[in-house]
Amino acid sequence: MAQPPAALVPRTPSMAPLRAPSMLFTLFGDYAYPSGRDIRLAALVTIGKALGVSEVAVRSAVARLAREGWIAARRTSNRSHYGLSDAGRRLIDEGTQRIYRPWRGAWSGEWCVLNYSIPETRRSERDRIRKQLAWLGFGAMGGGAYVSPRDVSAQAERLLQAHRLHRFARVFRGRLTGPGTDADLASQCWDLRAIARRYEAFVRHYEPIHRRDTRLCRLGSLCDGDAFVTRFALTHDFRRFPFIDPDLPHHVLPRNWAGARARSLFEKHHTLLTTLALRFFERVAGDRG
Numbered sequence: 001m002a003q004p005p006a007a008l009v010p011r012t013p014s015m016a017p018l019r020a021p022s023m024l025f026t027l028f029g030d031y032a033y034p035s036g037r038d039i040r041l042a043a044l045v046t047i048g049k050a051l052g053v054s055e056v057a058v059r060s061a062v063a064r065l066a067r068e069g070w071i072a073a074r075r076t077s078n079r080s081h082y083g084l085s086d087a088g089r090r091l092i093d094e095g096t097q098r099i100y101r102p103w104r105g106a107w108s109g110e111w112c113v114l115n116y117s118i119p120e121t122r123r124s125e126r127d128r129i130r131k132q133l134a135w136l137g138f139g140a141m142g143g144g145a146y147v148s149p150r151d152v153s154a155q156a157e158r159l160l161q162a163h164r165l166h167r168f169a170r171v172f173r174g175r176l177t178g179p180g181t182d183a184d185l186a187s188q189c190w191d192l193r194a195i196a197r198r199y200e201a202f203v204r205h206y207e208p209i210h211r212r213d214t215r216l217c218r219l220g221s222l223c224d225g226d227a228f229v230t231r232f233a234l235t236h237d238f239r240r241f242p243f244i245d246p247d248l249p250h251h252v253l254p255r256n257w258a259g260a261r262a263r264s265l266f267e268k269h270h271t272l273l274t275t276l277a278l279r280f281f282e283r284v285a286g287d288r289g
Contacts, residue, residue, distance in 0.1 A: 014233035015205050020053050020061035026236045028071065028084050029092040031281045038074055038083035043285050050225065050284075051232060094135075098242035099235075103150060107249035109175050109182070112148040114138060114156050116169035125163050132159055137246035139189030147189055149248050186252040195245050199258035202237060203265055210269045217272060224283070227276035234273070238266045 027047060032039050041062065048058035062082060065071045070088040074081045084092060114133070118125070130140075136155050138146035148156075153171045160166040176182055186192065209230060216222035245259060253259075 013209060013230060015201070015237050018051055018053055018233075018236065020048065020057040021065060022236070023048065023051060023053055024058075024061055024065060024071070025092075026232060026239065028088065029095060030232070030235050031278070032285070033084055033089065033092055035278075035282075035285075037285060038081035039285050041080045041082065044082065046284055047281075050229060095239060095242065098247070099239055103247050103249075107149060107251075108151075110151070110173045111176065111182075111185070112138075112151050112153050112156070112171070112173050114146045114148075114169060114171050116144045116160075116165065118144075118165060118168045122165070122168075125165060129159060129163055129165065131243070134243055137242075139186075139246060141185075141189050147185065148246060149186075149252070150246070181252075182249075183252040186248055190244075190246065190248070192254060196254070196258040198241070198244065199262040202241075202262045203258065205237075206234060206265055206269060210265060210272070213269065213272060222273075222276060224276045224280035227273040228280035231270060231273035231277040234266060234269055238262070 024044070027039075027044070041059070044062060045055045045058050049055065062071070065088075066073055066082070069085055070091070071082050072085045074083065133146055133156070136152045136159070137148040137150055138152075138156070139148070141147050151173060153173065156171045157166070160169050160171075176185055213222055213227070213230060241259070241262075250257070250260075
């Protein structure tokens with residue numbers, strides 16, 4: 001069917017407003033990087049407009065991410081093209097692993113434990129790594145101790161080295177022998193009720209959209225642009241969960257864990273929209289030259 005111009009695609013149905021930097025990370029991670037292409041600045045602006053992000057915001061975010069080393073520019077003739085830098089690719093690879101390839105195997109029963117005692121004089125660095133520890137799947141046990149259900153010791157050591165904090169920390173693996181159970185430890189280190197509420201909100205938001213899109217696809221009346229916008233919002237919202245959910249083994253989670261329902265919905269809806277969304281992206285992103 002005929003497609004509407006990119007500028008006329010409805011704005012994103014995401015749960016929270018799209019900010020230009022995070023929009024660009026989603027765009028590069030979910031579209032440009034997997035397709036092996038750089039994107040013209042004009043195409044970035046067009047896509048941003050379709051998603052409700054202004055040209056000024058897009059251009060400012062592109063300049064910022066390039067300055068911070070996450071993306072790199074390439075010029076051909078009078079055009080600027082942007083692609084991920086090595087650092088950007090590493091970040092996207094880590095995110096892709098957490099979002100699209102969750103842990104499916106049996107749990108060994110061992111926890112990865114990080115313990116640090118960082119001087120007060122380096123408080124700012126200590127505060128800076130906490131968010132990165134959460135991204136790796138660590139939860140705070142208290143007293144400078146963090147635990148993860150996965151063996152992320154190598155990643156934790158690299159993080160400590162990068163911040164020059166390795167002299168103040170130790171990373172090791174071990175089993176909980178008590179008191180309490182692994183489920184008790186999980187409840188102590190993560191606010192599972194709050195995480196479940198976030199997942200339930202995601203399901204409430206996207207279930208009716210998924211039903212609508214399923215019906216439209218069956219009728220052949222879902223256009224590429226709408227599929228792109230919805231898939232973008234879906235991915236953008238779901239990619240927040242690895243920051244708060246460490247992908248805990250199922251037997252330490254509450255029964256009927258909302259995260260399982262949210263992931264199932266995400267995977268089904270994402271798959272439903274992929275062909276149409278990629279076709280829209282290829283048309284807007286234009287040539288590779």
